[in-house]
Amino acid sequence: MDDTRAWPRRLRLADDFWFVAHDDASGSPRLGSVALGLGLAGGLLGELVLFRSVAVSSGRVLLLNARPLPDPDSQAIMQQMFAEPEHDVRTWLSYLSRGADEMVAARLVRAGLVTREAQRRLFTTTVAHRPLDMSFAFWRSVRLKQVLAGGRERPEWQDIVLAGLVYSTGLFRAVLLEDFAAGDAYLRRCLERMDPSLREIIAQVATLVGDSVLAVRG
Amino acid sequence: MSLSPPGIRSSVVATALASDRLGVRHIIFFVITAAAPLTVIAGVVSTGWAVTGIEGIPLAFLLVAVVLALFCVGYVAVARRVRNSGAFYSYVARGLGKPLGVGASFVGVAAYGMMQIATYGALGSATAALVQEKTGVSLPWWAIALVAWVFVAVMGVNRVELNGRVLAVALIAEVVLVVVYDLVDLAHPFHGHLSVATLSPHSLAGGGLGVALAIAVTGFIGFEAAAVFSEESRDSDRTVPVATYLSLAFMVVLYMGSAWAMSVAIGPANLHHAAQQQGTNLPFTIVAQHLGSNLLVDLGQVLFISSLLAAALSYHSTTARYLFALGRERVLPGVLGRTGVRSMAPVYASLTQSAAGLLVIAAYAVTGADPLVKLFFWGGTVGGFGVLLLITGTSIAVIGFLHRHRQGETLWQRGIAPVLASAGLIVVVYLILDNFSGLLGVSPTSSLRWALPGVFGLFAVAGLVWALVLRSTRRQVYAAIGLGALASDLSGYPIQVPTASATTAVRSSTR
Numbered sequence: 242m243d244d245t246r247a248w249p250r251r252l253r254l255a256d257d258f259w260f261v262a263h264d265d266a267s268g269s270p271r272l273g274s275v276a277l278g279l280g281l282a283g284g285l286l287g288e289l290v291l292f293r294s295v296a297v298s299s300g301r302v303l304l305l306n307a308r309p310l311p312d313p314d315s316q317a318i319m320q321q322m323f324a325e326p327e328h329d330v331r332t333w334l335s336y337l338s339r340g341a342d343e344m345v346a347a348r349l350v351r352a353g354l355v356t357r358e359a360q361r362r363l364f365t366t367t368v369a370h371r372p373l374d375m376s377f378a379f380w381r382s383v384r385l386k387q388v389l390a391g392g393r394e395r396p397e398w399q400d401i402v403l404a405g406l407v408y409s410t411g412l413f414r415a416v417l418l419e420d421f422a423a424g425d426a427y428l429r430r431c432l433e434r435m436d437p438s439l440r441e442i443i444a445q446v447a448t449l450v451g452d453s454v455l456a457v458r459g
Numbered sequence: 460m461s462l463s464p465p466g467i468r469s470s471v472v473a474t475a476l477a478s479d480r481l482g483v484r485h486i487i488f489f490v491i492t493a494a495a496p497l498t499v500i501a502g503v504v505s506t507g508w509a510v511t512g513i514e515g516i517p518l519a520f521l522l523v524a525v526v527l528a529l530f531c532v533g534y535v536a537v538a539r540r541v542r543n544s545g546a547f548y549s550y551v552a553r554g555l556g557k558p559l560g561v562g563a564s565f566v567g568v569a570a571y572g573m574m575q576i577a578t579y580g581a582l583g584s585a586t587a588a589l590v591q592e593k594t595g596v597s598l599p600w601w602a603i604a605l606v607a608w609v610f611v612a613v614m615g616v617n618r619v620e621l622n623g624r625v626l627a628v629a630l631i632a633e634v635v636l637v638v639v640y641d642l643v644d645l646a647h648p649f650h651g652h653l654s655v656a657t658l659s660p661h662s663l664a665g666g667g668l669g670v671a672l673a674i675a676v677t678g679f680i681g682f683e684a685a686a687v688f689s690e691e692s693r694d695s696d697r698t699v700p701v702a703t704y705l706s707l708a709f710m711v712v713l714y715m716g717s718a719w720a721m722s723v724a725i726g727p728a729n730l731h732h733a734a735q736q737q738g739t740n741l742p743f744t745i746v747a748q749h750l751g752s753n754l755l756v757d758l759g760q761v762l763f764i765s766s767l768l769a770a771a772l773s774y775h776s777t778t779a780r781y782l783f784a785l786g787r788e789r790v791l792p793g794v795l796g797r798t799g800v801r802s803m804a805p806v807y808a809s810l811t812q813s814a815a816g817l818l819v820i821a822a823y824a825v826t827g828a829d830p831l832v833k834l835f836f837w838g839g840t841v842g843g844f845g846v847l848l849l850i851t852g853t854s855i856a857v858i859g860f861l862h863r864h865r866q867g868e869t870l871w872q873r874g875i876a877p878v879l880a881s882a883g884l885i886v887v888v889y890l891i892l893d894n895f896s897g898l899l900g901v902s903p904t905s906s907l908r909w910a911l912p913g914v915f916g917l918f919a920v921a922g923l924v925w926a927l928v929l930r931s932t933r934r935q936v937y938a939a940i941g942l943g944a945l946a947s948d949l950s951g952y953p954i955q956v957p958t959a960s961a962t963t964a965v966r967s968s969t970r
Binding site: 273275276328332335336412414415451452454455456 | 470471472476687690780784796797798801802805
């Protein structure tokens, strides 16, 4: 996989978020578990919007069609949404955030981009996911920086949603480092023209992440 | 504001979300830990007797509990409907308008911040006294306060939460010990007579009423926290009200009972003198007189310190959450709304409160002011008064809010109880303000009697003016006040913050 020509140029939104939100070498998360889950959930829901299967408006998820989706996980989420259409977007994001890390990691394992390995700690054994190709994992963050620098990469909406989710989960500063101010301004300009469904997902993720900071768990 | 009908069929989503929600017991534990019973009994009550000489503190606990219980009727009804971003001020903003909401939020920051910093005074002086008694080494109180300060600051920035089991054991030990003390006290009444003088209205005659009420209010602060859990509780319709009322009932029985038991053992007339001599050791020394062993006393002193530390941590996170909530709505600088990437701690909000704490400790250390009376007692009761102002404002806001959203609430819940509570709270505020010099133990002509409560007036006006400035200069920020949303200015474009879902509890959909 070290041949960069073999790297997939496009990843699905949640997959891309996974790479940005995990250490490229060790695969350990760079975010707290709540924010990580919410960012990935935003990615999964954003994929459905990008597929034109759902829209988000005023806190509701609108199911647009029952077209079969290429990804079995997206398909499963759609089926759940059809089964219980009464929930608002906030509830869906909270719900999806629970298993999102596991779901997206499994998807990446299937795609051959990530390996699943048991890590033995002192007393317990935990399962961790590590990028198979460190350079590829690192490149996803670099690519995002390039997009936000307004440079040679022509941005696609998916990239801007990714940047928005990175912003909402509080990772933006850590990803952009010295390019923060320029990237921040660029992102804001793009968001103005963004599809309202995607913009609302980004906003809802930000609100939920903030609420989790305020939540007291004694 | 449409609430979907209660879940008719079982929902996979709701079941999954409910799996790790909090029950009544968990919330009560949290509330009582934050209220820190020994901090109230050994710290606030003993110092209260020493500073003011008012006997009727036990009766005051009962009176305040009744008013607060009335307040809770409307309060928990609003908590069911407004998704609480962790602060009273969103209620005030929604009930009385955004300018008053921001004013209330500033008062809240000042009041909780004061109470938090106050705990360092007692932590320092009680620990220093204990160390000297046991080892003969004399440490300055501020050195110990600084150690506690570092501990709280580090915990706050990393959002390390103390192990729930450790806290529970400490809390249960604290409560058991207090009950044992009470039984020992009651078994050895002064002159063999079980006096009920401190429970009779005479004990609050004259200026004493306001003073005793202020002390009692300070003891109850923390009861309001249960509503913060409305979204995290298993069944917000039931869990939060039950936890709120049970916490309040538990506190009034424990505080009133203990204060009364102490007065029985010491004799009402001797309270002032004994408390002045013994300070925060008062409950422990009475017991020591009657029991041959010092074990219970030593244990009590250690638990008092751990209780103070728990209170310091809890008020620290309350203040930091207020600052964070204001920061993320951009009412205060956005940096306060920033969190640690990995820890998800409100880093800058926490550091702000810690910086204020350090300044105050330093100021007291340099000027040599008494840490127990002038930091702990003044800071605690003045801060408690500030929270009382916030509660009063919230209570009035509750009337306004429930008047507009009356479905599902009885006349008692939406009208009678909130009006009675507001009237009661206003009377309590008036009585305290009228006797503020007695509370502080200063002469009635002292400028402090107006200066200290006046701080909250300044903060309230500053918040109000600031909200009006925001309204004319930064409309998006103003629009999002109290909604808990960073949404609007993320893009610099007015995102349709979904009012319905952002502000109404998803009570049916999460069942």
